[in-house]
Every structure is written in C-alpha cells, then in structure tokens.
Amino acid sequence: xxxxxxxxxxxxxxxxxxxxxxxxxxxxxxxxxxxxxxxxxxxxxxxxxxxxxxxxxxxxxxxxxxxxxxxxxxxxxxxxxxxxxxxxxxxxxxxxxxxxxxxxxxxxxxxxxxxxxxxxxxxxxxxxxxxxxxxxxxxxxxxxxxxxxxxxxxxxxxxxxxxxxxxxxxxxxxxxxxxxxxxxxxxxxxxxxxxxxxxxxxxxxxxxxxxxxxxxxxxxxxxxxxxxxxxxxxxxxxxxxxxxxxxxxxxxxxxxxxxxxxxxxxxxxxxxxxxxxxxxxxxxxxxxxxxxxxxxxxxxxxxxxxxxxxxxxxxxxxxxx
Amino acid sequence: xxxxxxxxxxxxxxxxxxxxxxxxxxxxxxxxxxxxxxxxxxxxxxxxxxxxxxxxxxxxxxxxxxxxxxxxxxxxxxxxxxxxxxxxxxxxxxxxxxxxxxxxxxxxxxxxxxxxxxxxxxxxxxxxxxxxxxxxxxxxxxxxxxxxxxxxxxxxxxxxxxxxxxxxxxxxxxxxxxxxxxxxxxxxxxxxxxxxxxxxxxxxxxxxxxxxxxxxxxxxxxxxxxxxxxxxxxxxxxxxxxxxxxxxxxxx
Numbered sequence: 001x002x003x004x005x006x007x008x009x010x011x012x013x014x015x016x017x018x019x020x021x022x023x024x025x026x027x028x029x030x031x032x033x034x035x036x037x038x039x040x041x042x043x044x045x046x047x048x049x050x051x052x053x054x055x056x057x058x059x060x061x062x063x064x065x066x067x068x069x070x071x072x073x074x075x076x077x078x079x080x081x082x083x084x085x086x087x088x089x090x091x092x093x094x095x096x097x098x099x100x101x102x103x104x105x106x107x108x109x110x111x112x113x114x115x116x117x118x119x120x121x122x123x124x125x126x127x128x129x130x131x132x133x134x135x136x137x138x139x140x141x142x143x144x145x146x147x148x149x150x151x152x153x154x155x156x157x158x159x160x161x162x163x164x165x166x167x168x169x170x171x172x173x174x175x176x177x178x179x180x181x182x183x184x185x186x187x188x189x190x191x192x193x194x195x196x197x198x199x200x201x202x203x204x205x206x207x208x209x210x211x212x213x214x215x216x217x218x219x220x221x222x223x224x225x226x227x228x229x230x231x232x233x234x235x236x237x238x239x240x241x242x243x244x245x246x247x248x249x250x251x252x253x254x255x256x257x258x259x260x261x262x263x264x265x266x267x268x269x270x271x272x273x274x275x276x277x278x279x280x281x282x283x284x285x286x287x288x289x290x291x292x293x294x295x296x297x298x299x300x301x302x303x304x305x306x307x308x309x310x311x312x313x314x315x316x317x318x319x320x321x
Numbered sequence: 322x323x324x325x326x327x328x329x330x331x332x333x334x335x336x337x338x339x340x341x342x343x344x345x346x347x348x349x350x351x352x353x354x355x356x357x358x359x360x361x362x363x364x365x366x367x368x369x370x371x372x373x374x375x376x377x378x379x380x381x382x383x384x385x386x387x388x389x390x391x392x393x394x395x396x397x398x399x400x401x402x403x404x405x406x407x408x409x410x411x412x413x414x415x416x417x418x419x420x421x422x423x424x425x426x427x428x429x430x431x432x433x434x435x436x437x438x439x440x441x442x443x444x445x446x447x448x449x450x451x452x453x454x455x456x457x458x459x460x461x462x463x464x465x466x467x468x469x470x471x472x473x474x475x476x477x478x479x480x481x482x483x484x485x486x487x488x489x490x491x492x493x494x495x496x497x498x499x500x501x502x503x504x505x506x507x508x509x510x511x512x513x514x515x516x517x518x519x520x521x522x523x524x525x526x527x528x529x530x531x532x533x534x535x536x537x538x539x540x541x542x543x544x545x546x547x548x549x550x551x552x553x554x555x556x557x558x559x560x561x562x563x564x565x566x567x568x569x570x571x572x573x
Binding site for chain 1: 327417
C-alpha cells in the first residue's frame with residue numbers, strides 16, 4: 001500500500017471452458033492515474049475488470065488492489081473500488097436518490113452517511129434535478145451518470161468503469177468524459193473502451209489489449225513519439241510540381257518525399273528528414289526565398305488510432321506467437 | 322447485518338413498486354375466497370359435521386393447495402433470475418456483501434411477502450367466528466398452528482424457488498422448475514396417486530414426507546416437532562444449495 005501502486009497484476013490468466021480470455025497479463029497502476037484499457041471487442045478487457053472487481057476469480061496469477069488480494073481479501077477490495085459494469089445495469093424501478101442510498105447502504109455506510117453521500121454524488125454528477133425521478137424513465141445519459149454516482153458513493157480509492165460511454169450520443173459522451181476527468185482529481189480511474197479518441201482525450205496512460213494480452217503499455221505521449229516516423233512534415237505549397245521536386249531533391253536534409261496534387265495550384269508534400277531533424281523552418285525558408293505561397297506546414301501527428309492499428313495488425317501477431 | 326436488512330427491504334419493496342405484488346395478492350385473495358365459499362358450502366351441507374376444527378376443512382379444499390403450490394414459484398422466480406438477466410447481479414455481487422447474506426436476504430424478503438399474502442386468511446376465519454358465535458370451533462391456538470404450518474410450508478417452497486431461480490437467467494424457467502419440484506413433492510403425499518408402498522418402512526417414509534398429513538396435523542392444532550424438523554431441515558438444505566449455486570461462479 002505504501003509503494004503508491006493501487007493495482008498490481010501479475011501473470012493474470014483467465015480461462016473459460018475451451019478458450020483463454022486473458023493470458024498472463026502483468027501491469028500496474030499508480031495512484032492518481034487515469035488509465036485507459038484499450039482493445040477491440042473481445043480482447044479481454046471486461047474479463048480483467050471483472051476479476052479486479054472480485055466478480056470472477058482468475059484461473060492463475062495474482063491481482064492486488066491497494067495491497068489486498070482480490071481473491072482472498074475480496075471484502076477489503078470491494079470496499080475500496082467503485083465498479084460500473086458494462087452496459088451499466090441499474091434497478092430501473094427505483095428512484096435516483098433511493099437507489100443511491102440503497103447502494104451506499106449495501107456498501108456499508110450508515111443511514112445518515114448514506115443520505116449525505118447520496119446528496120454529494122448527485123451534486124457531483126449533475127443529478128440533483130432528477131433525484132426523485134424513476135431511473136427507468138431517465139435518458140441513457142442520465143442513467144450513465146447514475147451508474148457513475150453509484151461507483152462513487154462510498155468514496156472508493158479506485159474507480160473501474162467498463163465502457164462508460166457506450167451507446168451515448170456525442171453530447172452525452174462529452175459530458176460523461178468531462179465527469180470522468182473531474183473524478184480523476186481525487187481518484188484513480190481505470191476505464192475500458194474500444195473508442196480510441198476517448199483514451200486520447202481522457203487518459204494519461206494506455207494499456208492496449210488484444211486477444212487476451214497486453215501489447216503496449218505507455219503514456220499516450222510516448223506511444224505517439226514511438227510512432228512518429230522520424231518527424232515527417234506536411235507542407236502545402238502553391239508551386240509547379242517540377243519546381244517542388246527540384247527543390248526537395250536539392251535539400252540534403254530530406255531523406256525522401258512525396259508530392260500529391262491538392263486544390264488549385266497547391267500541392268501537398270510529405271517530407272521525411274534524414275535524421276530526427278525538424279524540417280519546418282527549412283521548408284518555410286525555401287518557400288519564402290522562392291516566393292511560394294505556403295498554406296499549411298505541420299508535423300504529422302499520429303493518433304492512437306494509427307498506433308492501435310500498427311500494434312494489432314496481423315503480421316505483428318505472427319511475430320508475437 | 323446492515324446490508325442484509327437493506328437487501329430484505331429492497332426485496333420486499335420490488336413487489337410493491339410494480340403491479341406484480343398487488344396482482345399476486347389479488348389472485349391469492351380470489352383463490353382464498355373460493356376456498357372460503359367452498360368451506361362454507363361444506364358446512365351448510367353438514368352443519369353437524371363441524372366437530373372437527375374448521376381450519377381442517379380449509380386445508381382440504383382444492384384451492385388451498387393451489388395457492389400453496391402456485392404462489393411460491395411466482396414470487397421467487399425473479400429473485401435471482403431477474404438480477405442475472407438485467408445485469409444488476411454483477412453490481413450486487415461487487416459490493417462488500419457476502420454470498421450468504423444475499424441468499425438469506427432474498428429468502429427472507431420473499432417469505433415476508435408470502436406471509437403478507439396469506440394474512441387475509443385471518444379475515445376469513447374472523448368472519449366465520451363472528452357469525453357462528455361458537456368459540457370452540459375456532460380457538461386461537463388452532464388458527465395459529467394452521468398459520469404456522471402455512472408459513473413452514475412457505476419456507477420450504479420459497480427456498481426451493483430461490484434455488485430454481487439461482488440456476489437460471491430466465492424467470493419463466495425458474496418458475497417452471499420450482500413449480501415442478503414443488504408439485505413433485507406434493508404429489509408424493511397424494512395416496513391415491515402413489516401405488517401402495519410394498520413395505521412397512523416405505524409406508525412410514527411416505528407418511529413422513531406427506532405434506533397433506535402435515536397440514537392436517539397443523540390444522541388440528543398439533544405442532545409436531547417431526548414436521549417442524551422436516552420443513553426446517555429441507556429449507557436449510559435448499560438454501561445451502563442456493564448458496565452453492567451463487568458461489569459456483571467462483572469455481573468456473
């Protein structure tokens with residue numbers, strides 16, 4: 001508990017009859033992080049989360065939350081985590097406040113404290129206006145907030161959210177994401193998703209899971225750096241192709257280039273430097289000297305999507321086997 | 322304990338937030354009314370036959386058994402199956418509540434509802450008592466022991482229903498399973514249907530598990546410890562099985 005790791009997972013394996021859902025994964029999460037669990041459907045994210053939430057036992061390996069083993073000390077672990085399962089199941093026949101008080105009581109809070117905490121989390125999740133409404137009558141966005149409020153109600157150290165934005169419209173997704181970001185100020189958050197932009201926007205560290213294994217675990221920034229192919233630069237310049245080609249060939253710093261026509265006179269040039277050099281000032285200098293109109297000059301930015309596709313692409317799978 | 326009480330309250334509450342609870346109580350009342358008129362008809366046919374306690378006439382009506390056999394599957398079917406189906410089982414099982422607390426709370430909540438559904442019986446008895454002005458026909462002790470028998474019967478059938486419900490995600494299947502188990506046990510007590518036991522010991526066994534014989538004793542005002550032990554031990558057995566089913570997700 002003292003070492004600052006809130007989740008420590010070692011060689012965790014889960015086999016269902018006949019197939020392996022999670023295969024010997026090892027990772028750890030530090031207090032205060034927002035970690036994104038990323039992977040295609042069926043990668044083993046939900047299974048891992050269910051094991052961490054003490055719902056399913058692992059076939060082998062150990063998992064500890066705040067120093068407590070999830071199998072032998074399940075009670076202590078459950079008190080410390082707020083878990084929202086996939087699809088956010090709720091008692092649809094209860095009212096919001098009633099439900100949150102009920103959940104707080106189940107999680108071991110006293111009557112007075114349950115009432116107090118229910119009010120606090122309703123305030124936090126923007127549910128105060130609907131506190132007397134029946135959950136089954138609420139929109140999906142509100143229900144998701146109720147699920148989040150439930151995960152928070154007993155002030156857990158760690159919040160585990162399985163696909164928290166699935167099935168929401170863009171506005172609702174935005175507000176739920178903002179809520180998760182706000183939570184991260186005083187909680188550790190582990191969220192799973194198959195939506196890449198979500199991780200990019202909310203998380204500071206990513207675990208990429210595929211077919212029951214963790215293929216990459218790093219900060220989003222580092223993953224992007226690994227992927228940026230030596231600092232490729234994109235420039236859109238209004239000039240004839242021949243002139244552009246001559247110019248780039250003449251520049252010793254450029255390893256290779258690619259010119260594609262854009263609108264009107266403009267051409268889109270993808271320039272790759274010989275070393276990790278930043279080509280942008282040089283390109284700008286050339287354009288200024290030759291009097292070309294330059295309308296875009298940027299470094300290629302790799303999204304997590306590229307990283308993800310790169311990591312999970314089939315030929316790589318062959319390597320790992 | 323706190324979690325247990327919260328769960329009992331919730332379990333009991335589910336019957337009243339929707340129509341189901343009221344519908345069940347209404348149909349129990351209807352059948353109870355049929356049973357009551359049946360009993361009154363019997364009394365009219367043979368006014369001097371009322372030597373035996375009136376509660377005994379009650380248990381011998383067809384409707385009485387129909388209520389006993391039907392209510393338990395209907396009220397227990399949703400206990401586990403619905404939670405599994407809707408997914409709330411996962412949120413429930415990831416709270417710091419132990420498995421036996423969940424099983425016991427579901428059992429207690431349903432049992433309380435069952436008792437509630439049977440309370441109108443006292444109304445029927447009070448009506449008879451008011452009009453006959455004959456205190457010996459229905460003394461409080463006989464009435465209490467009849468009700469006690471009904472509650473014990475409910476304990477057993479509800480524990481069987483919880484077990485059936487824990488086995489599946491479908492409420493319909495849960496209800497059918499628990500009805501079949503319950504009916505099977507009941508049919509054993511119908512002498513006319515079961516061929517005469519070949520051996521003496523077999524007859525004893527059949528008599529020991531005969532639910533109608535138990536009810537007869539209770540209706541006469543006899544609280545036989547053998548019967549009490551029979552119901553309590555079987556209830557504990559089925560609750561134990563339910564607990565094992567709930568725990569079984571940890572073995573898979």
